[in-house]
Amino acid sequence: MADPILEVKNLHVHFETHDGTAEVINGIDFAIDRGETAALVGETGCGKSVTVKSIMGLLPSATIPEGEIRYKGEDVLSLSDAERHSRRGKEMSMIMQDPMTSLNPVLTVGEQMMDVLKWQGRPRLSLSKLVRDALSTGAKAEHRKRAIEMLGEVEISAPERVFESYPVELSGGMRQRVLIAIALLSEPDLLIADEPGTALDVTTEAKVLDLLDELVEERDTSVLYITHDLGVAREVSDRINVMYAGEIVEQAPTADLFANPQHPYTRGLLESIPTLSTGIGDGIEGHLPDYTNPPAGCRFADRCPHAEAACHEAYPYPRQTGADHATACHLFDGLPARERHESLAAERVDIGTAPWLSAGGDTHSGDAPGDISADGGTDQ
Ligand SMILES: Nc1ncnc2c1ncn2[C@@H]1O[C@H](COP(=O)(O)OP(=O)(O)OP(=O)(O)O)[C@@H](O)[C@H]1O
Ligand code: NI
Known part of the structure; x- marks a missing residue:
């Protein structure tokens, strides 16, 4: 491994279940x-x-993985939630296993994409700046343009229409494309694609x-x-x-x-x-x-x-x-x-x-x- 972006070292993940401790991940290494x-x-x-x-910091909070997960050399298991949040948005991105449950059914595709762009690269705590930005119509138009471009890049033929659509109005293949578009919006350096x-x-x-x-x-x-x-x-x-x-x-x-x-x-x-x-x-x-x-x-x-x-x-x-x-x-x-x-x-x-x-x-x-x-x- 000349230049690893991700290193997982001796990772262990155990879950407490009613049948006892489930030793699920048992010391894995990969890069x-x-x-x-x-x-x-x-x-x-x-x-x-x-x-x-474990890599994305999405395990139940009671479950603390042991070992090391280094992203660009930094041990992400030791990051605070806020630090993780900013990393997750900008640098690591994920396409979830199930396109049906990973899109929010009550928001349009556009709203979900605008949400990603709004948070992009921002520490969670800078709320006042966020409110100011939310009011800036210039930024909004810019984000909308970027989102629709991204839908075009995943080869959705009517990006404007899909931007305004709710997930339930789209076919499975279309939803999967939308998920890819959302994952790539933040220009991640590492993309994790779960099935x-x-x-x-x-x-x-x-x-x-x-x-x-x-x-x-x-x-x-x-x-x-x-x-x-x-x-x-x-x-x-x-x-x-x-x-x-x-x-x-x-x-x-x-x-x-x-x-x-x-x-x-x-x-x-x-x-x-x-x-x-x-x-x-x-x-x-x-x-x-x-x-x-x-x-x-x-x-x-x-x-x-x-x-x-x-x-x-x-x-x-x-x-x-x-x-x-x-x-x-x-x-x-x-x-x-x-x-x-x-x-x-x-x-x-x-x-x-x-x-x-x-x-x-x-x-x-x-x-x-x-x-x-x-x-x-x-x-x-
Ligand atoms: N929160 C949890 N509490 C207890 N056990 C869990 C928890 N999450 C996962 N497991 C257990 O960990 C094991 C591995 O699950 P995991 O979802 O990682 O499998 P997978 O390889 O992704 O399978 P699939 O291909 O079906 O998605 C399973 O036995 C599962 O029941
Ligand atoms: Ni799985």
Whole structure:
């Protein structure tokens, strides 16, 4: 990571529930470079949205994440609410998972956009200035023009009409475009997109994704893309973080992940892509563990076709398993990622220890990693 815009280090998020403490996010590390699009991929319930909410400061107030979240070098977990608010408006922006609930039904699209522009870059407390600005018709006209331009940029063909519309008057695809427009209005340096388009039909989703891709490319915006679909992640991202049960089990540049998938969970996901019906992970037997009583060792061990006794006992710290590739699996040699700066030896990988790469004996033994990507990719 030459120049990270976002760094998440050893993040833990626990929730108090009536069944006890749910240890949902269990020590994740990842980073996003400036101008890079990173994906966080995993099946439903694995903790993607909780991760995003931690970054955006949107967790329930009783829930205090532990670890470090650095945005442009500054630890956002130690910021006050007011400081966070100003950062959130101007520098980090988010497209929420559900376009229906993330737009306010009683305000027009225009009113919601004007609201963003009004608050842009202002500390929350400067109310008197805000009131003065609200009275300035010049600023208002300027904001209106900017909002309508933005609606044009997300390829809405009648931007003036949509500006005056209420969310309920728009189609799902249109609402998603409006959400993108709102998220980009504040010219964020980091955009977090939580499953944009999943609520839409496949064709509309593809169009929305293409559009988003183009817009962030033009602006050189860094993006954290949340999805349960490895195929989508492959299309849109430079780098993929595979998440399982609140842990990142594998991270690598996108091409490398598809060419050389290492973690048994990643391999399972790739193998199940062609038969995807309801969701990622369905192709792998079993369920996510209970977060209030998580396994002591590897959280995937119960579902893993390769698990050995040690997997159930010892926690698999992520290990450097390639030049820019890390995997949290006991079946791979190398030093835990947390020690990698201490030893160059950590970069030496012996992938020969992975059972599916050894000759014979195993169900996966015939599959060269390259074959998986050819069979399991999205170019169907
Ligand atoms: N406020 C909360 N209190 C208790 N548990 C929570 C809370 N928020 C999330 N969780 C739990 O954390 C786990 C991860 O949820 P999360 O929404 O992050 O999953 P996700 O990966 O985003 O799934 P999806 O793809 O369905 O959006 C779930 O088991 C969820 O029930
Ligand atoms: Ni989610």
